[in-house]
Amino acid sequence: MSIIALQRAGHAVMAKPEQVLVTDGRRLRSERSRQATIDAAVALTEEGVLVPTAQQIADRAGVGIRTFFRHFSDMETFFQAVDDHIRDSYESLFMGGDRRGTLDERIRGAVARHAAAYETVKNTILSTQAQLWRYQTLRRNYARSQRGLRRDLEDWLPELRSVPGARREAVDAVASFEMWHRLRAQQGLSIAASTAIVAELLTSLVGEH
Numbered sequence: 001m002s003i004i005a006l007q008r009a010g011h012a013v014m015a016k017p018e019q020v021l022v023t024d025g026r027r028l029r030s031e032r033s034r035q036a037t038i039d040a041a042v043a044l045t046e047e048g049v050l051v052p053t054a055q056q057i058a059d060r061a062g063v064g065i066r067t068f069f070r071h072f073s074d075m076e077t078f079f080q081a082v083d084d085h086i087r088d089s090y091e092s093l094f095m096g097g098d099r100r101g102t103l104d105e106r107i108r109g110a111v112a113r114h115a116a117a118y119e120t121v122k123n124t125i126l127s128t129q130a131q132l133w134r135y136q137t138l139r140r141n142y143a144r145s146q147r148g149l150r151r152d153l154e155d156w157l158p159e160l161r162s163v164p165g166a167r168r169e170a171v172d173a174v175a176s177f178e179m180w181h182r183l184r185a186q187q188g189l190s191i192a193a194s195t196a197i198v199a200e201l202l203t204s205l206v207g208e209h
Contacts, residue, residue: 034071036061038085041078042124050127054078076137083141090124091148093117099156104203110156111175111199114149115191118180125177149175159206167205174201 040060044052052060054075058068072078097113099106118125132139153175154160160168173179175198183194 030071033061033063033067034081037063037068037071037078038082041082042086045123045127048123050123050130076135079131079135079137080141083137086124090121091145093120094149094152097156103157103159103207106156107202107206108195108199110153111195111202113156114153114175115180115195115198118177119184119191122177122181126181146172157202157206163206171202171205174198174205 037057041052041057044056044060049056054068055065058065061068068078072081094114094117097109099109101109128138128142132142150172153171160171163171179198180194183189183197184191189197
């Protein structure tokens with residue numbers, strides 16, 4: 001093919017400026033509607049709709065159900081996208097805090113930090129738990145979170161590394177969201193009372209080995 005022919009072919013496939021603008025505009029609208037569905041699911045869950053349907057999410061986002069499933073092939077894919085979006089902010093709630101001091105001080109610090117995080121993401125955790133039986137993505141992500149919480153507690157309390165097996169497992173149970181939620185929701189205790197109970201139990205488990 002001659003140089004002239006190549007140049008003509010190149011000109012034939014080059015998009016016009018207005019075509020580029022239209023394509024970019026469509027892509028931007030698509031990204032916005034995709035993000036709107038994720039934001040809608042997060043908002044519904046925070047408001048107490050623990051198992052929102054695809055239709056509820058689409059309605060809240062202001063998009064059609066067909067648009068929802070153009071972005072996400074199924075709910076597994078959607079939940080993974082939501083987790084990717086919120087994971088950093090979720091995990092950051094458990095990070096930080098002054099991790100120095102005596103064992104009692106660090107136990108109180110860890111319990112207070114985790115309690116504040118549990119209170120913030122309560123509905124997200126309850127939503128995940130309600131749907132674990134249905135979605136492998138949620139089971140995998142929930143297991144990852146549990147491993148992260150275990151590591152974080154050991155960062156607060158290095159003493160846990162020498163706690164015997166059964167007692168170590170009891171520590172995770174006492175420090176868990178499930179324990180916290182029972183104290184707060186089922187037993188109707190205040191944050192202060194629940195914090196004191198968890199701290200006292202952890203002190204007995206970690207300090208006696």
